[in-house]
Amino acid sequence: MxxxxxxxxxxxxxxxxxxxxxxxxxxxxxxxxxxxxxxxxxxxxxxxxxxxxxxxxxxxxxxxxxxxxxxxxxxxxxxxxxxxxxxxxxxxxxxxxxxxxxxxxxxxxxxxxxxxxxxxxxxxxxxxxxxxxxxxxxxxxxxxxxxxxxxxxxxxxxxxxxxxxxxxxxxxxxxxAAVPQKLVVPYASLLLESREGQIATIPSVAFIENVKPAKAAVEAFYAKNASRYTIPERRTIRYALFEKSRFNDKIKPSEKEIAGYYSLNKSRYSASETRNLKQVIVPTEAAAQALAAKITGGTSIEQAAQSVGLSAAEVGSTNKTDFINMASQSVANAAFSARSGAVAGPAQSALGWHIVMVKDIKPIPGRTLEQVRTEIVSELTRTKIEEAMAELTVRLEDEFADGATLGDIAKAEQLKVEATPPLLANGQNPNDQNYKPIPEMQRLLPIAFAVDAESDPQVVEIIPGQQYAVVDVSEITEAAPPPLAQIEQLVTRDYMLDQGSKKAKTVADKIAKAVSSGTSLSKAVADAGVKLPNPERISSTRAELARQSQQGQVPAPLSLMFSMAQGTAKALAAPRDQGWFVVVLDKLNRGDASKRDDLLQSTRAQFKQxxxxxxxxxxxxxxxxxxxxxxxxxxxxxxxxxxxxxx
The missing domain is CATH 1.10.4030.10 (Porin chaperone SurA, peptide-binding domain)
Incomplete structure (x- = not known):
């Protein structure tokens, strides 16, 4: 529940x-x-x-x-x-x-x-x-x-x-949505309920005969249970990786481009300055003028700001362009025309009227083309390589759309084509448990399993702007069970477990019937006529069951015990024909949450949803x-x- x-x-x-x-x-x-x-x-x-x-x-x-x-x-x-x-x-x-x-x-x-x-x-x-x-x-x-x-x-x-x-x-x-109290209390009380019982295990292996089964019986079992052995769809993926670094030795900016970049960004390299600023912003011009007069008269900007219920903010070291973006053109003009130690303003921005204190000025000398050549070459090279990479990916997509194959592209672009074995959608190779795909395959697999068999190769971005791959699906193996000869040993084992499970069910039903008639579980197990493990005692609460359920770890016998009436016994199949359980509920301890406000509130919130x-x-x-x-x-x-x- x-x-x-x-x-x-x-x-x-x-x-x-x-x-x-x-x-x-x-x-x-x-x-x-x-x-x-x-x-x-x-x-x-x-x-x-x-x-x-x-x-x-x-x-x-x-x-x-x-x-x-x-x-x-x-x-x-x-x-x-x-x-x-x-x-x-x-x-x-x-x-x-x-x-x-x-x-x-x-x-x-x-x-x-x-x-x-x-x-x-x-x-x-x-x-x-x-x-x-x-x-x-x-x-x-x-x-x-x-x-x-x-x-x-x-x-x-x-x-x-x-x-x-x-x-x-x-x-x-x-x-x-409103939830009545009479509905909340019973369900909240369930969380406090606890149960005690026993479990007997009747394993299938206890009933398996040490005789090799007939081949016809194994074949019939395999035909009936083929879906159990079906291998999901697999795809053979051909791919070629390429990175931005392939252009490192091929792209160099020309002298004309370097000179043009310097000229275009001359203001960036000319002499400039940064100023260390502190400011106060007030809502009206009159208040700003009064505050500026107080600071000019000898009061510190911090004290002046505090006197009107404000505080001075550190702008820090900034250049004029950045300060324009931060405040406004008029505020920046005022701040960058004042001398060091002076007060600039009032000047207006969208935030209000600024009073700016110039704490100090740091001049930055201009730089010649030769001084910044390395920096410009690096910037131009980076930009040109990014453009070349973008042009390459677009060109590849266009060529694939026009009918080019992965082999054609690989030859023209000198790419190395790799191929995987038939892989599952999660990258596993069902024929080789030790196979490990390359890390990039985690990005390629969703694309490879999303396209149709006749789709064009795809250009996939692995690391944005850095690494790409061209992906093509060369073969699709539909989901199907393998030939019996390949897994005959496994199928034979499963067949024998299936036969043993049927016999185990007969014994489990007999034990459950005996317990329901008043026989103790231990005696019913001892009277089964076959050597079985001793019963185990179990106990739990619904709250613990809920925690285990949230983690997906609830044992099936424990879950069954919480759906039974006190004093009853039930048989339960173990997964994969491993055997049967007999679950007995000995005692049910009901809970009372009527005085647990925390539990009532939590349950009410859940019911509300x-x-x-x-x-x-x-x-x-x-x-x-x-x-x-x-x-x-x-x-x-x-x-x-x-x-x-x-x-």
Whole structure:
């Protein structure tokens, strides 16, 4: 029960996030290749899977959304294949999320709500993928990412608009949900509940006969359980790395460029000065004049500022240009025309009227071209290399788009092409457990597993502005079980465990029945007719169970004990046919949280989120009912079959 709550409470608006943010950037609108008839026009790139208000969810968008969601799950669970994902409800989940997202946006539009262009722009600019090395939005990175994902700017903006509309509508849907005290106390008391019991283990190996099973039986077991041994999709990746350093010995600025740079930046190298300043800013000119007179009369700037409830701020050592940016042109003119030790101002900026004390002046002599030659050469070289690197990546992308191969580019640019063995999405080689991919592969793998078999090679940025790679997928090995001959020893072991597990179940059921009839667990185990481990005593609280659940470490027998009635026994299968458990609940100690204000408040807050999420879900259902949702079941069925590999 508690683990259920924990999963729901993982975010403040867990339901909102689940329903609306369906892979904001990852949704690529690719063309599907299935044909079917129906009232919407068939499963094609322009076919409609569902009508939501005035909007249409295309079969292409749904297909690519399902594929992207599957890829995301597969990165966490490398054993997952597309068929299992779709049959496990992945297709229906993505469909429902997209329909909800479209419905919320259409409902908001219908009743006069909008997400303005500036708001969408700011959201796009805040995405790290679209930012350059300086942390600012990069048009080049934006276009490259869009091209890699295969989506247009209009599609991306529509995505953001829908989700921003959802943010406006759903945030307040569950706000202020009230929770009755009579509902809170019983559930809070559950956390204080403790239980005591016993566990008996009936291992499968205790029933395995020391006889090699018949080959036909092993083959039949393998055919029935082939999915257990399925190796996920693997991809053979060809890549070529290149770095900015490849231009180090090729690019040198000319004398004309050096002289031109010096001339263009002459003010930077001419004689100048820095001044150490301290200032006070007051709101009116009259107050500033009075304060300046007080300082001129002999009062220190600190004391003068304190006398009017202000403080003097240290500006520190600065040049005039920087001080202009910090204050204003008029304030800087005043500060840099006063002598050392003098008071400048009042002068006005957007912040108010400045009184500036010039503490000291440090002159900086001018520098000749020869004196700054090394500095200029370094700066020009860096800039030219960055430009050359950018030009190279753009040129490679253009050549790939025109049909060039990785081999063509590698030969022309003198790049070394490397190839990996067939790898899983996480970089592992299922045929070699000791294989370790290069560190750069962690950046290349998501790209390699996102493209289609017929896609052009991709230019991937590994270290921004420093290192890149050209990536191509040369072979895709679909998820499939290996031939039985390769894993016959493993399958034979699993078959024998399976047979032993069936016998262990019979004994476990017999023991559980005997205990439920009044026999002690230890006696029932002793009477089983086979040598078994002695039973173990266990005890825990629901609070401890919740902590373990949060960490994903709850033993299945312990979890079962907290769902049983006192004095009962139940049999439970161990994972992977390892055997069976018999769990007995001897004693249940109920808790009382009526006087635990901390626990009551925590439980009330959690229930408030549950009720808030329920209100949000009902609000979404009401929006869908208001604008209308029509699903094209013919198209959806055909699309699901396509994803499963059918016609």
């Amino acid at each position: 508690i683990s259920f709550f924990r999963r729901i409470f993982s975010s403040k608006l867990g339901l909102f996030l689940t329903l609306c943010f369906v892979g904001l950037i990852a949704i690529a609108f690719a063309t599907a290749d299935v044909s079917s008839s129906g009232t919407f026009g068939g499963v094609t790139g322009s076919g409609t899977a569902a009508k939501v208000g005035d909007s249409k969810l295309t079969s292409a968008e749904l297909s690519q959304s399902v594929t992207n969601a599957f890829r995301g799950e597969q990165r966490e669970n490398t054993g997952l294949d597309l068929k299992t994902y779709v049959n496990g409800g992945g297709f229906d989940d993505v469909l429902e999320r997209l329909i909800n997202s479209f419905a919320i946006a259409d409902f908001g539009t219908k009743y006069g709500m909008a997400a303005g262009k500036r708001l969408v722009d700011s959201e796009i600019a805040s995405i790290p993928t679209f930012q350059g090395a300086d942390g600012q939005f990069s048009e080049e990175n934006f276009r490259r990412a869009m091209q890699q994902q295969g989506i247009s700017e209009a599609q991306l903006r529509n995505d953001f608009t829908r989700n921003l509309m959802a943010d406006q509508l759903l945030t307040a849907a569950g706000f202020g 549950v009720l808030g999420n329920e209100y949000t879900a009902q609000f979404i259902n009401a929006m869908k009912a208001d604008i209308g949702v029509e699903r094209n079941e013919t198209t959806l069925t055909a699309l699901k079959k396509q994803l499963l590999g059918g016609n």
